Amino acid sequence: DAGVTQSPTHLIKTRGQHVTLRCSPISGHKSVSWYQQVLGQGPQFIFQYYEKEERGRGNFPDRFSARQFPNYSSELNVNALLLGDSALYLCASRRQGGSNEQFFGPGTRLTVL
């Protein structure tokens, strides 16, 4: 079975622009979470979605938004990019119920210039 996939792999944007990152969960997984990992730090929770509804939100500004589609894939949107938004953005999926193990994708490396 395919793991969690994310696109694009790398992205370079300039300050003030908008970016959309995409994630496809493991087949059968209905929960998707987004994390931001700044270089040299641990991942920080941004959002969790389950059955297209937001179930959790981390301490991030309103410039960050997300949504989940009927096929359980997800998008993370960031508006008005700042230099500090440069990071690896990780998507994780989980089969809700039973094990709470999360499976992570390879990430999207965003560089804001």
Place this chain on the structure above:
Amino acid sequence: GDSVTQMEGPVTLSEEAFLTINCTYTATGYPSLFWYVQYPGEGLQLLLKATKADDKGSNKGFEATYRKETTSFHLEKGSVQVSDSAVYFCALDPDFNKFYFGSGTKLNVKP
């Protein structure tokens, strides 16, 4: 609030040395605890987990025991290999909604 504290790195060991990476946590309930590993240029991979007090997670020679009395989940391996060089993250899941990660500990193993 919930949080995880890991020992700072980098940790540099010779091949076949014993490894300990300390992890302590703060949580109001009964979280599940995890160790994830991140190899250069890759995403996070689950290494092991424990869901309740006194559980021992193990995988690939790595072990960690959920100690509620000391709020700890230290990672150990009896004999490290060069291929174990990576960044290790301790994490807790208090409510099935989100993970809290530590800052990571980089392990360098020399041949």
